[in-house]
Amino acid sequence: VTFSQALQSIRKFAFYYCINFSQIVLPISLVDIGSSAFSNCENVKSIDVPAFVYSVSGVFDSCYSLTSINIKNTCENISTCTTYNGPFTNCNLEEIIIPESVTEIKKSSFENMKNLKRIIIPNNVVSIGTHAFLNCFHLSTIKLGNTVESIGGYCFKNCVSLINIEISESVIKIGNGAFKNCENLIAVTFGRQIPKCEIDIFDKCKMLKEFYVNGKEATKVSLPVTYKIAHNLTKNGVCCDTIFFTRKDVKKHLEIVFENGKKVGKIPNNVVGLCDNCFRKYKEVQTIFVPKNVRSVGRFCFYNSVGEENIIFEDKNVVIITKDKFLF
Numbered sequence: 250v251t252f253s254q255a256l257q258s259i260r261k262f263a264f265y266y267c268i269n270f271s272q273i274v275l276p277i278s279l280v281d282i283g284s285s286a287f288s289n290c291e292n293v294k295s296i297d298v299p300a301f302v303y304s305v306s307g308v309f310d311s312c313y314s315l316t317s318i319n320i321k322n323t324c325e326n327i328s329t330c331t332t333y334n335g336p337f338t339n340c341n342l343e344e345i346i347i348p349e350s351v352t353e354i355k356k357s358s359f360e361n362m363k364n365l366k367r368i369i370i371p372n373n374v375v376s377i378g379t380h381a382f383l384n385c386f387h388l389s390t391i392k393l394g395n396t397v398e399s400i401g402g403y404c405f406k407n408c409v410s411l412i413n414i415e416i417s418e419s420v421i422k423i424g425n426g427a428f429k430n431c432e433n434l435i436a437v438t439f440g441r442q443i444p445k446c447e448i449d450i451f452d453k454c455k456m457l458k459e460f461y462v463n464g465k466e467a468t469k470v471s472l473p474v475t476y477k478i479a480h481n482l483t484k485n486g487v488c489c490d491t492i493f494f495t496r497k498d499v500k501k502h503l504e505i506v507f508e509n510g511k512k513v514g515k516i517p518n519n520v521v522g523l524c525d526n527c528f529r530k531y532k533e534v535q536t537i538f539v540p541k542n543v544r545s546v547g548r549f550c551f552y553n554s555v556g557e558e559n560i561i562f563e564d565k566n567v568v569i570i571t572k573d574k575f576l577f
Contacts, residue, residue, distance in 0.1 A: 252276055259286050268292055275299060277321055285310055297321070300348060304332045306355070311339040318342070333358050343387075347371055354381055356401065363387060366410075370394045377404055379424065386410060393417045400427050402447070409433055420444045429453055436461065448473045448493045448524070451482075458485035476502050476520060493522040499531060511535045516543065523547055528554045536561060539568070546570045551577045 251274040261283025264270070270290045274297040275282075282302060287293070288310035295317035302308050302320075309315060315337070333351045335358035343364050347354070349371045356378035359365060367390035370377070374394050379401035382388060389410040397417050402424030405411065411431045416423070418440030427450040428434060434451075436459035443462060451457055451474065460467045469488040476498040479489045494502075494516055504515040514534035516523070525547035528537060531554050539546075541564040551560055557577040562568060570576065 250274070252279075254278055257281065259283060261285055262288070265289055266291075272296070273298070275302075282308060284308065287312065295319070300330050302336050303330050303348060303351070304334050305336055306334045307338055308336045309340060310335075310337070312337070313339070313341055315340050315342060335359065337362065344368075347374070349373060352376075354378055356380055357383065359383075359385055361385075366390065368392070370397060372396050375399070377401055379403055380406070382408055393420070395419055398422065400424060402426055403429060406430055412436070413438070416440070416444070423447065423450050425449055426452055432456065435459055439463075443470065443472055446473055448475050448495075449478065451478055454478075455481060456485075457482065458487060460487060475524075476517065479519070490519075490521075492517075492520050493524050494520045494527055495524045496526050496529065499528060503534075505534060508536075513538055516540055518542055521545070523550050525549055526552070530554065535559060539563060541567065543568060546576070549576065 250270050254276045256276050256279055258281040263286045265285060266289040268291050270293050272295050273287060273293055277299055279299055282305050284306040286308050288307050290312050292314050293312045294314050297319045299321050330348050330350050332353045332355055333347055334355040339361045341364045342362060343366045351371060352373050352375050354374060354377045357380045360380055360383045363386045365385045365388050369392045372394040374397055376399045381401060381404045383403055384407045387410050388408045391414060395417050396419050398419055399422045400420060403426045406426055406429040408431050411434050413436040415438040421444050423444060423446045425447045430453040433456055434454045435456050438461040441463045460470050471491055472489055473491045474489050475495050476492055479492045482489055506513050506515060512534045513536045515538045518540045521542055522545040523543060527550045529549050529552045535555060536559045537555055539562045544567060546568060
């Protein structure tokens with residue numbers, strides 16, 4: 250289908266599920282197009298469109314047959330494209346070229362693009378949103394630009410073909426579960442230092458065994474991780490010194506012993522912090538022993554558990570306890 254050269258606007262969902270379309274040619278006169286305007290046009294194989302469609306959410310979502318994209322890169326329309334907002338989610342494209350003008354990749358922008366193999370993040374991009382590359386099962390090559398500052402939560406979750414990743418020096422924050430279930434990820438390279446990371450960014454990365462910091466391989470890293478992740482990394486030859494105990498860790502890794510006729514739960518000695526809700530409603534033991542290496546206790550940590558009098562701190566003076574009336 251070819252539209253009039255005078256066309257200026259297309260409403261959202263305007264051509265939703267038009268399965269007879271095989272080719273779409275949009276005129277350069279177009280200045281506005283609604284989200285999901287051509288979503289589920291399952292038989293569209295090629296499109297010829299202005300560059301600003303990159304900023305339109307789901308405009309070609311679930312166009313499963315799409316293999317050819319021609320972008321009309323006039324100076325005017327390419328310079329206005331500063332956000333990439335997932336125009337091709339759920340499509341089977343193997344590669345996407347992000348315009349150099351883009352500064353932000355929105356959440357879920359490449360979600361479920363299961364055949365996507367490679368991506369280059371341009372140097373102007375500052376942030377990558379949550380779930381941006383979720384379920385990109387064949388994504389094996391990622392090049393992050395040198396201006397990226399934040400990587401959103403679950404950004405690369407289930408990218409099972411990813412073997413290594415280089416985190417740009419510019420990155421200062423990585424969100425929850427960013428690389429969760431990247432089950433073939435082996436190596437991670439950081440710049441001069443490790444950025445601020447949530448404790449579960451490498452959850453279920455069972456093959457991960459190599460870290461490079463400031464150009465050198467590190468067998469001991471100051472990376473905040475859950476006890477479960479630390480346990481896996483230790484098996485792979487990597488030691489972490491910032492380990493947090495979570496509610497899930499309690500079920501699998503709390504050592505239970507009998508002392509003086511009481512059932513005592515002992516937190517592992519290498520743990521430095523107890524997360525929010527860690528022992529909430531946990532009553533499988535009568536006493537909980539907190540070793541001296543623990544430096545912080547999160548909100549609701551012992552709420553409705555064994556009772557404050559049965560929480561034994563080896564050295565309570567070194568512990569920073571969240572001021573919360575619902576701690577116990």
